Amino acid sequence: MQQDNTENHSPDHPIVWIVDDDASIRWVLNESLEDRPYQVRSFDSAFEALRLLPTERPTVVISDVRMPGMDGLEFMEAIHEHDKDIPVIIMTAHADLDTAVKSFQSRAFEYLPKPFEIDDALMIIDRAVKRQLSGGKRVRKVKQTKQPLNIIGSAPAMQEVFRILGRVSQLDVTVLITGETGTGKELVARALYELSSRSNRPFVAINTAAIPRDLLESELFGHEKGAFTGAHTQRVGRFEEANGGTLFLDEIGDMPVDLQTRLLRVLNDGTFYRVGGKTPIKTDVRIVAATHQNMQELVKQGRFREDLLYRLNVIRIKVPALRERREDILPIVRYYLTEEAKSYGLEEKRLSKAVEKYLVELPWPGNVRQIRSLCTWLTIMAPDKTVHMEDLPLELQNGSEPLAMSAGGASASEDSDDWETPLRSWAKHFLNAGRTELHTEAEKIFEKALIEVAMKHSMNHRQKAAQLLGWGRNTLTRKTQALGLDD
Missing domain, CATH: 1.10.8.60 (Helicase, Ruva Protein; domain 3)
Structure with a gap:
């Protein structure tokens, strides 16, 4: 079934195709695009859209992945066989790393996990239209990954991780992975390696916090025979071991400042000297670094070079905590x-x-x-x-202790009207644990829950959610940022 809102727009206006078997998604996007100078056509299947393709060239296509008959990735391939420069935005409610990677490797313009904010979707559509009207070209199709990638996550925060991984999978850029201890930063680093064009070359990992300071330089850069007491033979360092591949520098925030200077030189010109050596050694490695620390704070304290942080932080991936x-x-x-x-x-x-x-x-x-x-x-x-x-x-x-328990010890039902009982129980556990600032912590949890419910009720339309909460849009934006809901 095809629907359109072309009666109010000139035939010269950009054409946006919406392809999704979910009528509510088609309706929301159609309504949201009403105020823009676009001709919008909606289709409930990829086959319906493809029937029109010989007679109409869309400016932008936004398509779901899972649809009956032909899925969104197959549909995108068919679109690009007809015209490789049409930008296709992929939507999915079943976001995982494999889908994100395949989307970008198949030349998707952008990857949009559901549920999404309408404002974000409109911004991406506008960006795609602008690129088309300016004569932009899509990047080439890249090789498909063969590696199974066992990173689990359906939460919005993990979908953003998948989106970035898919976007940079074939780009030889330096990446900084941040996140608390135990969140899986090395797993993300290995995914970057497995998805990259360097996947047939070495992956070498080193934890800079686990190696004594006086040995770390030799571990990284190697040493010549006789360079120091006990150096009885020449030793190859991690940079040489990783040549052509990926070097993962875990806990980079703990690297001594003098070694940071040497690392910066390698990043700048790709050469280094072994400890005690006089001959420069050329290396070709992709650097992926990780830390659980606040790097900007380390820079302020003089414990980390600001220029090195700029070189490492080309692309940042924040791995969310389980909470x-x-x-x-x-x-x-x-x-x-x-x-x-x-x-x-x-x-x-x-x-x-x-x-x-x-x-x-x-x-x-x-x-x-x-x-x-x-x-x-x-x-x-x-x-x-x-x-x-x-x-x-x-x-x-x-x-x-669990975060929200009823007085009887069982979890409070999400649909229960008796929210005061689990709140009292939570407050009791909080204070019994010796913690302070009860009201501040409870207020954060309370506001976060209300915002999440309002956003879901408004289908992630920020202006409508603000009205439901009785706030202005700026207040909602400020609070979502303060509570980490925009990460």
């Missing part, structure tokens, strides 16, 4: 329960409903690494196939 993506906790737990069972040759464990609810509400300060350790423990120690509350480690039962 920022609670919908991913159970899929991650299930994945590691399967993997640990395979690793130890034991029966795979299953979680009871009570345990599932409990785990989702834990704070997880150790993030994914803590979950993996728990899954190893449960695989080995839990007596039965199904894991019950009493099977959890004592420190997890007693030391990490």
